Amino acid sequence: MSAALEAKLGQAWKKPPFITNPVFRWVLIGGSILYFVVALGGIEVSWDRIVKGMDYGKRFITAFGGIFVALFDYIRDVFPWLSETFPRFFGPPTGNDPSDSRWIEIWTEKEIIKGLYESIVMTVASTVVGIAISIPIALGAAGNIAPMPIYLFCRAVIALSRALNEIIVAIILVAILGFGPLAGFITLSFATIGFLAKLLAEDIENMNKQQAEAVKSTGSSWGQWINFGVQPQVMPRLIGLSMYRLDINFRESAVLGLVGAGGIGATLNTAFDRYEFDTVAAILLTIIIIVMILEYLSGVIRGRVQ
């Protein structure tokens, strides 16, 4: 038996701590607990209001369930073949006239369609413009191909776009341009630039140098070099990121209306103000469904191009 072993036998074993300095460790743990307690304790809770609000909560959940069922019934009544093909899942048809559905009623009456339509229009336009502007900015923000002054300028644009919350940009733009989808469109385009140009620039910086060099060595012009040496390498990711951004822009477009920048948000805000939970539930359900569809589509497209 070695001496080293003899020294260890009978000794308790403890896992070495993640932070080795004991003072620092205890200050960190103590500080975190203290912050947690103080921060949580500082939150004012009005129980009376919550008791009253529980009723609203219940109404919202009931409305959400109701609108979900109404949508389900609607789908079944519009597509009778679903009940025949998946009888276990869809059950027998209700036999009602689909155009009498509560879902349709809420959906058409409360200007939901108009708001959604505006949201989608803003999403599409801002994503396209955002991508178009992102590409030159990304080229300028890639350290390996852009000259210094252009690099700094493009990086500054990206940093600004990322630091400013969409809602805040929208507030400022509404103050300048007035209410309406134009403010929302510019907001989302600007936000797209920060997101897309940054990731794309990183991609260009990480691309395979040899491939790009090979094209350069053929004596091509700068434009040809970008077209043949750079573009093929980053194109799949550009498409993937654009689809992802389309999805984000739609989600964001749903809240810009809260500050007057167009889209479904304004309708939603009014519905909340009037405690019309049927409308709220219908809007939320529609948003969730559209986001799910977009996510699915972007997954398929990303799978295709990569």
Next chain:
Amino acid sequence: MPTLEKDGRKIWQVRTTKSQLIRWGAWLVGLAAFIFSWKEISDNTLWFMMDNVGEVVADIAGRATPPAWSFVFELGRPIWDTLAIATLGTFFSLVMAVPVAFLAARNTTPSKVLVRPIALLIIVSTRSVNSLIWALLLVSIVGPGVLAGLIAISIRSIGFCAKLLYEAIEEINVVQVEAIKATGASPMQVMAYGIVPQIMPAFAGIAVFRWDINIRESTVLGLVGAGGIGLALQSSLNVLAWPKVSLILLVILVAVVIGEWVSAKVRGAII
């Protein structure tokens, strides 16, 4: 190699005809959608108002400068609240996201047909709805204030964290887990020894990443009454107190930059 027969000779092409058609089709559809969308936006815009945009900008900028520096001393509490919403919100969302992630990951879910779809539904529905909308809903339920913001941020972050976490769980090395199983460990022990150590770096990264995002989001929750510095922004905007507005925007900018810096530092230390 994609080639095209022409006059009996093969002509080299970059792409096959079919994929080229799809490509052009996609461009065309995209362009048409854009033109249509742009027309809609344009129709809903009062363009004559844009004639004096320059003046409006100059006017607002003039009113907003210099920022009301001394107002910063009144922002202590709102800043504290904003930080509390982001930090506690991240904490509570992680507490809820961890079980959801384990139920959603293909290799740890107790049932792929029953439990997993429910977990995925929680992830999708919390993720699809913006935190401002959650805040609106919660303001109507628990009343205006920090509590509504805290719950909104907690719920909104569940889906985000759970999604990234369950992807990390699905990518773990199964042999390490098998090795722990082979010792006769119970399922809980397999989790604690085989799985948790493997996802710890991902978990820490996700926590810090989401905290950074939550700082940004919590700055605007006040606009719908859910506490924090956004509340001060809203009230200053309501009375058109532009110097205060510009100061608040500056503070928010600084907070966001600091948040990003801290999260980058912490992530660097972990990985």
Next chain:
Amino acid sequence: MYQGWKMLELQGLTKIYNTGDKALSDVTLTIPDGQVVALIGPSGAGKSTLIRCVNRLVQPTSGSATLDNVNVTALGAAGLRKARRKMGMIFQEYALVERLTVMENVLSGRLGYVGFFRSLFRKFPQKDVDEAYRLLDRVGLLEMADKRADALSGGQRQRVGICRALIQDPSLLLVDEPTASLDPKTSRQIMRLIVELCTERGLAAIINIHDVALAQMFVQRVVGLKLGVVVFDGGPDDLLPEVLTDIYGEEDWEATIEKVDDEDEEA
């Protein structure tokens, strides 16, 4: 050849994966107490499947595996955990939990014996801790106890893997290609260590290995597997070139077998 009592008995063990691959067909095999068996065969022969069917990391399709008179194949979840404590497993890619320390990896071999909360807070009984130190000292890694597993070299990791299996206090070792990721010299050291430890502790072992020379050097009995069927069972000296050709296909086996004799020993 069969001296002691039957430590492990496989009866008609068959495994068909749900991809349709028949990895094992009707394997019947008895391993007495304290015997070290090398399981040889080309890649895909079903060696890993066989030992995984024993501790049921893979569920056999039919047949049974009986360990020390306990039919492991028929056990429920709790019984299986108990039976697994008696079977230490050593893996090809070491399978250490990389982000845990060496000591935690070794002590994880005791998980079947301690409760959840003790293990969660790393409060293992002192005798387990002492045993872990003894084992680490035996394999020459005492100094590394508090290092993280991913800071070790391949050979060192495999030694930790051996400690984790031995601290279970097993009566059977299941060893899956312990040397496949190691250089030749380290391979021999690890093989020697495993066999020595088995002798010291009187353990039975199945060692999967496709390096025939290495197998012949260290074990008393060799079982040859080909496409899931046992095609050879005998002493290392009975492994004639014809037999190897049957198992692996045509090759110059004289050279391989001769190499064994030339191999010089070093510690």
